[in-house]
Amino acid sequence: MSSVRMSAVAAAGMVVAVTAVTGCAEKSEGKGSSGAITVTATDSKCEVSKTSFPAGHVQLAVQNKGSKVTEVYVYTPSDKIVTERENIGPGTRATVTAEIKAGTYEIACKPGMKGDGIRQKITATGKGAAKKTDPRLDAAVASYRKYAQEQADLTIPAVQKFADAVKKGDVEAAKAQFATSRIGWERTEPVAESFGDIDPKTDTREDGLEDGQKWTGWHRLEKALWKDKKIGSAEKTLADQLVTDLKDWQKRVGKADITPTSMANGAKELMDEVATGKVTGEEDRYSHTDLSDFKANVEGAQQAYELLKPVAAENDAALTKELDKQFTAIGTLLVQYRKSGSSSGVEFVSYDTVGKADRKKLSDAVNSLAEPLSRLAAAVVAK
Structure with a gap:
């Protein structure tokens, strides 16, 4: 469903943390860890504290500090969606675990849940995606x-x-x-x-x-x-x-x-x-x-x-x-x-x-x- 879920009013702010997953998910969602990549988004910015992280399983811990529902996407250079989380309510947290292969991507913060989003380039490094799977x-x-x-x-x-x-x-x-x-x-x-x-x-x-x-x-x-x-x-x-x-x-x-x-x-x-x-x-x-x-x-x-x-x-x-x-x-x-x-x-x-x-x-x-x-x-x- 490609559409506006609610009125397209920009969210005031949101924080995303990306961490390598080495064990079970945190019980308290959205708090991240000491190795987190923090992405701070406002109505006009989507600032990334680190632009690279190891490829493999990563965790996006999202906190919406805005006044409206928002969403976060990770895109490939061709705009294919790697992972997303929609419907993140004001003042709530969400954690997304995803497998991201080595390569370049963009994190998009979408205040108001509409448009291409405010984007920052990121890089997944190493060979995490080649890890042996169950x-x-x-x-x-x-x-x-x-x-x-x-x-x-x-x-x-x-x-x-x-x-x-x-x-x-x-x-x-x-x-x-x-x-x-x-x-x-x-x-x-x-x-x-x-x-x-x-x-x-x-x-x-x-x-x-x-x-x-x-x-x-x-x-x-x-x-x-x-x-x-x-x-x-x-x-x-x-x-x-x-x-x-x-x-x-x-x-x-x-x-x-x-x-x-x-x-x-x-x-x-x-x-x-x-x-x-x-x-x-x-x-x-x-x-x-x-x-x-x-x-x-x-x-x-x-x-x-x-x-x-x-x-x-x-x-x-x-x-x-x-x-x-x-x-x-x-x-x-x-x-x-x-x-x-x-x-x-x-x-x-x-x-x-x-x-x-x-x-x-x-x-x-x-x-x-x-x-x-x-x-x-x-x-x-x-x-």
Whole structure:
């Protein structure tokens, strides 16, 4: 979901610490250690105390001292996302464990969660990435790569049905296919976002457009179907473009840079997507099919977790016990909002019929799952 999660007001300040991971994650998140690289960000600066650190597993301990939600990214020179953490609330801390290979990168501080961010160049030195890995983690990565490809492959025929309905001018048929066409994408969205250029073309909401950006993709068509209630020549062209862009994603999934820590962080990112877009009703604001996306995000996060669980359980049994509990709880809760006997192609009730009290239950369940998920990456690489 390439869009503004909240109003684009710059955060007043934020501190990031990067440390080599030599053991379990710190119990108190965000405090860093004596070897930390501190990055101090304000509305106009992103100052780095050290511009190099050893390659391998590193830890980003983030503290948001600003007044608005913010986020932090590590980018390759070609703007591929190495790791990220979104939805860092004012006055809160977050810790991100990532595998960073030797090379040059940029840390981007994004006050207001919009734009390219305020960037500083950094360098990962040495041969940390060549370190011997647990064969179970190698297998987990291979299985997750297969899963991501399967989801992309399943998306194409589903989105083609949606596009065909749009091109026929059949509003109701297109509506029925909309939610289904998004499931594979939502399950593996962090992989798609890692490429940098696909997500903005396919999944941007109107309030997430950058200056000069043409609005294309699912949500542009969603607005036409539910708000404008008509399909014109422009929408038919956009339907074909959506298929083309998603076929590009399908071809590139196999080349994605996937690591155990990116899988774990991706699971957390999926829950951030739920918290900032689905629970609020902002994601599918015209169709109100947010719960379908919600379920797909949870399924994708659980798939990554289950593949990493054998190693994580060995390193932190209490964490995996809690994650098992929270995944079960959120799955049970979602069942309550399923439509019975529906033939419309929509699995869940319209989100605009979900009241404030129920939305709070969903939000609480997301938060209860997201917190332990934020510690999964550290458990995966713990000695």
